[in-house]
Amino acid sequence: MHFVEFVKASVRLWLSGGRYYWAWMAFLLVLIASGALAYAGQLSEGLVVTSMRDQISWGFYIGNFTFLVGVAAAAVMLVVPAYVYDWEPIKEVAILGELLAISAIVMCFLFVTVDIGRPDRVHHLFPVVGSLNLPSSLLGWDVVVLNLYFFLNLGIVTYMLYATFLTGHYNKSLVIPLVLLSIPAAVSIHTVTAFLYNGLAARPFWNASILAPRFLASAFCSGPAVLLILFQILRRTNGLKIRDEALSKIAELMAYAMFINLFLLGAEMFKEYYSNTEHIVFTKVLFSSFHGKTDVHYFMWPALVCSVGAFLLFLIPATRRNVYTMNAGCLMIYFGVYVEKGMGLLIPGQTPDTLGEIFRYAPSLAELRVSAGVFSVGFLLFTLMVKAAIPISLGTVRAAAAPPGH
Amino acid sequence: MRNSSLSFGAIGIVMGTILVWACSEDTAEHAGTADKKPAPKTAGAASATREVHTPPPPFTEGIFPCSECHKDMETNPARRDLTDEHTGIVFEHDSKNRWCLDCHNPGDRDKLRLASGALIDFEHSYLLCGQCHGPTYRDWKAGVHGKRTGEWNGEKRYYLCAHCHNPHSPRIKPIAPFPAPRPPEGRPFILGGPGK
Amino acid sequence: MKKRPTTNDSRLTTHDSGPGTQDSGPEPSAPALDRRGFIRLASAAAASLAIPALSACDERARAQFLRRHFHELSPEEVKGLVKRLEADAKERFGRDCTIETKPAVQDASFGYALDISRCIGCRRCVHACVKENNETRDPEIQWIKVLEFHKDHGIDFPEANPYYCGPNDEDQNAPKTEYKAPENPLSPLNKKQKAILENQDIQYPLYQKADGGGSNQCAVPRQGRFYVPISCQQCRNPPCVKVCPVKATWKEPDGIVVVDYDWCIGCRYCMAACPYGARHFNWGEPQVAPGDINPKMHYLGNRPRRKGVVEKCTFCIQRSRNGQYPVCVEVCPVGARKFGDLEDPESEIRYILEHKRVLILKNELNTRPRFFYFYSV
Numbered sequence: 009m010h011f012v013e014f015v016k017a018s019v020r021l022w023l024s025g026g027r028y029y030w031a032w033m034a035f036l037l038v039l040i041a042s043g044a045l046a047y048a049g050q051l052s053e054g055l056v057v058t059s060m061r062d063q064i065s066w067g068f069y070i071g072n073f074t075f076l077v078g079v080a081a082a083a084v085m086l087v088v089p090a091y092v093y094d095w096e097p098i099k100e101v102a103i104l105g106e107l108l109a110i111s112a113i114v115m116c117f118l119f120v121t122v123d124i125g126r127p128d129r130v131h132h133l134f135p136v137v138g139s140l141n142l143p144s145s146l147l148g149w150d151v152v153v154l155n156l157y158f159f160l161n162l163g164i165v166t167y168m169l170y171a172t173f174l175t176g177h178y179n180k181s182l183v184i185p186l187v188l189l190s191i192p193a194a195v196s197i198h199t200v201t202a203f204l205y206n207g208l209a210a211r212p213f214w215n216a217s218i219l220a221p222r223f224l225a226s227a228f229c230s231g232p233a234v235l236l237i238l239f240q241i242l243r244r245t246n247g248l249k250i251r252d253e254a255l256s257k258i259a260e261l262m263a264y265a266m267f268i269n270l271f272l273l274g275a276e277m278f279k280e281y282y283s284n285t286e287h288i289v290f291t292k293v294l295f296s297s298f299h300g301k302t303d304v305h306y307f308m309w310p311a312l313v314c315s316v317g318a319f320l321l322f323l324i325p326a327t328r329r330n331v332y333t334m335n336a337g338c339l340m341i342y343f344g345v346y347v348e349k350g351m352g353l354l355i356p357g358q359t360p361d362t363l364g365e366i367f368r369y370a371p372s373l374a375e376l377r378v379s380a381g382v383f384s385v386g387f388l389l390f391t392l393m394v395k396a397a398i399p400i401s402l403g404t405v406r407a408a409a410a411p412p413g414h
Numbered sequence: 415m416r417n418s419s420l421s422f423g424a425i426g427i428v429m430g431t432i433l434v435w436a437c438s439e440d441t442a443e444h445a446g447t448a449d450k451k452p453a454p455k456t457a458g459a460a461s462a463t464r465e466v467h468t469p470p471p472p473f474t475e476g477i478f479p480c481s482e483c484h485k486d487m488e489t490n491p492a493r494r495d496l497t498d499e500h501t502g503i504v505f506e507h508d509s510k511n512r513w514c515l516d517c518h519n520p521g522d523r524d525k526l527r528l529a530s531g532a533l534i535d536f537e538h539s540y541l542l543c544g545q546c547h548g549p550t551y552r553d554w555k556a557g558v559h560g561k562r563t564g565e566w567n568g569e570k571r572y573y574l575c576a577h578c579h580n581p582h583s584p585r586i587k588p589i590a591p592f593p594a595p596r597p598p599e600g601r602p603f604i605l606g607g608p609g610k
Numbered sequence: 611m612k613k614r615p616t617t618n619d620s621r622l623t624t625h626d627s628g629p630g631t632q633d634s635g636p637e638p639s640a641p642a643l644d645r646r647g648f649i650r651l652a653s654a655a656a657a658s659l660a661i662p663a664l665s666a667c668d669e670r671a672r673a674q675f676l677r678r679h680f681h682e683l684s685p686e687e688v689k690g691l692v693k694r695l696e697a698d699a700k701e702r703f704g705r706d707c708t709i710e711t712k713p714a715v716q717d718a719s720f721g722y723a724l725d726i727s728r729c730i731g732c733r734r735c736v737h738a739c740v741k742e743n744n745e746t747r748d749p750e751i752q753w754i755k756v757l758e759f760h761k762d763h764g765i766d767f768p769e770a771n772p773y774y775c776g777p778n779d780e781d782q783n784a785p786k787t788e789y790k791a792p793e794n795p796l797s798p799l800n801k802k803q804k805a806i807l808e809n810q811d812i813q814y815p816l817y818q819k820a821d822g823g824g825s826n827q828c829a830v831p832r833q834g835r836f837y838v839p840i841s842c843q844q845c846r847n848p849p850c851v852k853v854c855p856v857k858a859t860w861k862e863p864d865g866i867v868v869v870d871y872d873w874c875i876g877c878r879y880c881m882a883a884c885p886y887g888a889r890h891f892n893w894g895e896p897q898v899a900p901g902d903i904n905p906k907m908h909y910l911g912n913r914p915r916r917k918g919v920v921e922k923c924t925f926c927i928q929r930s931r932n933g934q935y936p937v938c939v940e941v942c943p944v945g946a947r948k949f950g951d952l953e954d955p956e957s958e959i960r961y962i963l964e965h966k967r968v969l970i971l972k973n974e975l976n977t978r979p980r981f982f983y984f985y986s987v
Contacts, residue, residue: 061600061893062598062881062893125892126875126919128675132858139856140856141855145852147879208853211882289768360767360768363772363886370600371603372600372603474818557948559986561942563940566934576815577815589732589830590830591775592734592736594773594778595755595776
């Protein structure tokens with residue numbers, strides 16, 4: 009059976025690696041173990057081990073979920089220039105975007121799983137055995153589109169790699185329509201996730217139609233920011249040929265996306281501050297210590313500075329092309345969007361709560377450990393997939409060939 | 415003008431008396447069953463079977479019957495500070511214009527007296543209150559002012575005005591509340607903490 | 611002066627509520643007994659049930675895992691389900707509990723009205739509700755939240771003070787009262803408060819039992835403040851039902867919005883969607899002392915919950931479907947709470963809608979509550 013051979017080859021690739029590879033794996037495994045222990049505690053004691061309470065009932069877990077949906081969606085966005093415009097420099101790395109999307113979606117699933125109170129009843133979400141509330145629940149829709157997106161990407165990548173492994177090439181007329189299909193799917197996962205918040209009239213901070221466009225714009229920044237850094241690492245470690253031209257082109261696209269993101273944020277801020285209705289309390293929570301009882305602004309102001317700074321770095325061609333300033337820009341974007349879509353979305357959305365109470369939320373140690381564990385699972389998965397995918401897609405590991413020596 | 419308002423007033427008093435009589439009849443009929451526990455009734459019972467009961471009036475221990483002390487006393491209608499008995503009563507109920515004997519019957523002290531001169535039992539004190547507090551009395555009869563317990567579609571129990579309002583000083587007095595909720599406590603690793 | 615209420619207490623207790631309450635009359639050591647009873651029961655349960663429970667539990671857990679949505683169950687399956695849950699409750703609390711599944715009263719459509727001009731903020735409803743509906747004492751869940759507002763600001767939620775007259779009261783003008791944390795977090799009420807919940811008649815006449823006149827004790831209503839108790843508004847257009855991903859919460863024909871605690875996955879989307887903070891999550895394992903359990907339960911109402919699921923007010927479904935008023939109506943000392951059938955033109959609720967002016971919280975959200983607030987004066 010060829011597939012067994014394919015799996016065997018992959019496992020062999022996973023087991024071969026240098027000191028840094030094993031250190032990285034060990035580091036991830038330690039974090040995963042710590043997260044698993046913390047999660048076991050959460051399972052036995054309940055979500056009381058988190059800092060979430062009735063006043064702020066969604067916290068760090070769902071914030072990470074939201075951020076990662078963006079990463080997953082944007083990773084595939086690189087496919088647009090690669091296939092639609094047949095732009096070679098990006099094309100060879102599009103598969104990495106899909107692998108990132110798969111890892112991000114797995115992390116999304118895990119974050120939702122650790123967030124829900126009764127993970128033993130997840131099957132209630134399944135069709136037939138469960139009772140998925142469609143079409144009215146946006147969370148129901150999110151389950152559907154995330155799964156579709158996950159299996160679509162998993163299918164594409166598996167087929168491409170497996171076919172390349174067997175024959176040295178894959179059937180483009182089969183792959184390209186699927187890849188193109190994954191583009192609207194990517195838009196839809198992030199739109200549906202935005203609608204999940206947007207549809208809640210009880211939460212004025214979220215109940216703004218600008219939310220979905222903002223989500224997409226910020227995703228177009230954060231997803232590629234992750235990829236840009238990954239590409240450089242892979243260029244060094246796996247001998248992947250990625251031209252500087254490709255990197256700076258992606259950075260340029262990110263500058264535009266960040267401009268739109270900042271513009272939309274500015275439009276929202278204008279509305280809040282100029283009309284100055286009672287709904288301004290949420291924006292005040294975001295940018296100041298509201299009645300001395302909130303802490304998000306400690307993160308939000310640096311995040312805003314980072315976003316604006318990164319926009320400028322990516323806008324100016326000289327700093328865009330310079331590796332150091334580009335990497336600095338990526339980290340700044342990563343931080344900016346992580347805060348904006350994580351705690352900067354969740355906390356002001358729920359503070360004050362619907363009856364005006366201000367509850368001071370900050371993640372507990374258990375939440376941090378579990379989240380670190382989930383991220384580690386994602387990174388581990390991504391590392392393993394990339395480790396196998398690159399040699400296979402470059403044709404260095406083939407079915408017919410002898411097993412690669414150590 | 416004056417004539418017509420007078421005649422309206424007369425009609426009002428007559429009708430009021432009839433109403434009073436009708437009401438007291440109605441309540442007297444059920445007074446004996448006031449303490450009975452409402453029988454469980456299947457939900458959806460017809461509204462015709464609704465019954466209304468009131469618990470007995472809240473007398474201070476040993477104060478009733480009033481005639482126990484008053485029967486041999488001479489009635490002193492003069493407005494004055496009470497120094498021998500009933501000293502605990504704070505009279506803050508339109509006290510400028512009214513006095514004990516406007517409501518308490520000077521003859522048979524175990525009765526209350528309406529403006530019409532009709533005598534009523536303490537069980538029906540609401541008729542006395544209703545003379546001035548017409549809209550409130552109407553709401554009370556509908557079950558909207560004051561407290562009702564029992565069944566939403568069956569037998570009900572009313573509380574009298576005097577269960578909540580001190581007739582001599584009717585404003586509701588402050589009471590100690592039950593415990594406040596405990597504020598939520600997260601387990602923040604850094605920053606955060608209970609909203610102080 | 612101090613003696614009077616005591617004598618009155620006993621008189622009213624014996625006079626008003628029949629022979630039933632006499633048993634509970636002499637109970638100076640009742641809380642101690644409760645605690646001891648709790649420990650004894652718990653250890654007995656642990657010892658005697660440990661071995662058979664393992665196998666029984668597995669079977670029950672399997673049945674729970676394999677069951678279908680409540681609406682898809684046949685009457686026999688519902689019977690089996692209830693039997694399983696009753697056995698669970700017995701195991702957990704060492705008491706016989708009955709869990710009914712009584713359907714909605716034909717053609718009834720419940721409505722609720724609360725007189726804001728009468729409510730004095732005494733929180734008797736809050737604790738009566740906790741007791742009636744087996745809400746967890748520790749961690750604490752209370753389906754009713756009483757908010758204190760300034761009279762000159764109106765209902766302005768960011769100004770609301772839910773912690774008035776408590777250790778966390780932020781009101782500068784409140785008298786500084788010394789608060790002692792309850793010895794046992796499972797029973798935060800003192801003896802007198804418990805007695806009032808057992809037999810509310812002993813709080814009458816209200817003006818003699820007021821006990822709030824002391825200069826350094828916080829008493830309600832406070833000067834310049836008014837009170838708005840908030841619980842589930844039983845919306846006709848409920849956002850919580852709309853967003854639930856697994857249909858674990860729905861509107862019953864009589865208008866009550868219910869939760870199936872055995873179907874809820876605990877995603878808390880409904881809590882994000884509810885504009886009234888009416889939904890509560892069991893962050894930890896709910897705890898109620900066995901002695902405090904109300905054994906008369908309804909499947910969709912006050913039956914015991916487990917950690918990880920959402921719960922909410924059900925208009926005391928176990929009471930209202932049997933013709934009774936919800937317990938908050940029964941216990942309210944000033945009669946500010948009114949409940950009835952919107953379809954019945956003779957009901958109190960219809961009288962209020964016709965003769966009073968009602969207001970609805972967050973009208974602009976189009977949730978169309980069955981819960982009305984009104985001003986009688």
